[in-house]
Amino acid sequence: MEIAGGADAAFAGVKAQHALRWRSNFGGCYIQFRIRGSRRESAVAAFYVGDLRLREVGSIASCEFMNPDIIHALEIAAIVVAGTLTGSELAVAVFFHPRISRLEDAVHVQAAQTLAKALGMVMPFWYALTFLLALLVTFVAHTTRSTPWWLALASTALFALISVYSVLLPVPINNQVASWKPASVPENWRDLRRRWDLLHAIRVAFLIVALIALVASGVINSGA
Numbered sequence: 069m070e071i072a073g074g075a076d077a078a079f080a081g082v083k084a085q086h087a088l089r090w091r092s093n094f095g096g097c098y099i100q101f102r103i104r105g106s107r108r109e110s111a112v113a114a115f116y117v118g119d120l121r122l123r124e125v126g127s128i129a130s131c132e133f134m135n136p137d138i139i140h141a142l143e144i145a146a147i148v149v150a151g152t153l154t155g156s157e158l159a160v161a162v163f164f165h166p167r168i169s170r171l172e173d174a175v176h177v178q179a180a181q182t183l184a185k186a187l188g189m190v191m192p193f194w195y196a197l198t199f200l201l202a203l204l205v206t207f208v209a210h211t212t213r214s215t216p217w218w219l220a221l222a223s224t225a226l227f228a229l230i231s232v233y234s235v236l237l238p239v240p241i242n243n244q245v246a247s248w249k250p251a252s253v254p255e256n257w258r259d260l261r262r263r264w265d266l267l268h269a270i271r272v273a274f275l276i277v278a279l280i281a282l283v284a285s286g287v288i289n290s291g292a
Contacts, residue, residue, distance in 0.1 A: 139209045143286040146201035150227070150282055153194050154275040160187075161272045165265055177253055180261065184246040188239075195234065199227040202282055209289065219285035226278035230271055238267045 160183070168179045202224040210217035241264040248257070 140290070142201070142209055143205055143289070146198075146205045147279075147283055147286060149194075149201055150198045150223075150275075150279050153198050154272070154279045156194075157268070157272050157275055161265070161268050165261075165268075169261070173253075174250065177248060177250065177257065180245050181248060184242045188242055188246055191234075195227070195231045199224065199231060202227050202278075205282070205285065210285075216285040216289040219281045219288070223278045223282040223285065226274055226281070230274050230278065233274075234271060238264055238271060241267070 164183065168176050171179065202220065206217065206220040206224050210220060241260055244260065245257075245264070248254070254260070
């Protein structure tokens with residue numbers, strides 16, 4: 069529950085400088101009470117925690133309930149989606165592309181096109197879902213700006229930056245590969261493939277960092 073002071077006309081415009089916090093497990097839910105305002109504004113609030121009745125407040129009140137099971141489910145979902153995304157991109161970088169680069173040119177091009185078309189349809193949604201889940205973990209699973217919150221925020225920011233990076237650099241090359249005709253492959257096609265591999269390796273490195281931050285956030289939060 070968060071209460072922001074400022075209703076009293078005599079104290080209008082006074083910025084919140086003092087905060088009192090209570091935490092309690094009530095009915096299987098995690099509840100946080102926070103009063104913000106001056107000393108006098110904070111003093112007007114009195115709580116009956118048993119039935120969650122607010123006796124007297126000079127401000128707007130809101131109450132937030134989040135079951136720990138829901139939080140854990142959200143964190144697991146985010147880690148699973150981010151982990152499978154990272155694993156898929158890692159497999160492409162470490163196993164698939166190095167293998168097909170040893171094939172004959174015609175077979176190489178055909179295999180690269182097949183992969184480019186398939187991933188081009190799936191990855192936009194996968195990256196978007198990963199970012200949204202990380203964002204939810206940051207602002208729903210964590211109620212205070214503690215170490216888990218900062219780790220989750222860093223992970224979310226990295227997933228957002230990686231998505232923008234992908235759209236600007238690897239995706240245009242991927243679209244070119246998907247549109248190639250077997251009889252009219254550009255002469256520099258191997259140079260484009262090598263450039264994509266480099267850009268993809270950079271992307272995978274940041275995905276791993278983002279995933280580690282997300283996992284660490286969940287682990288620390290669970291142990292708190």
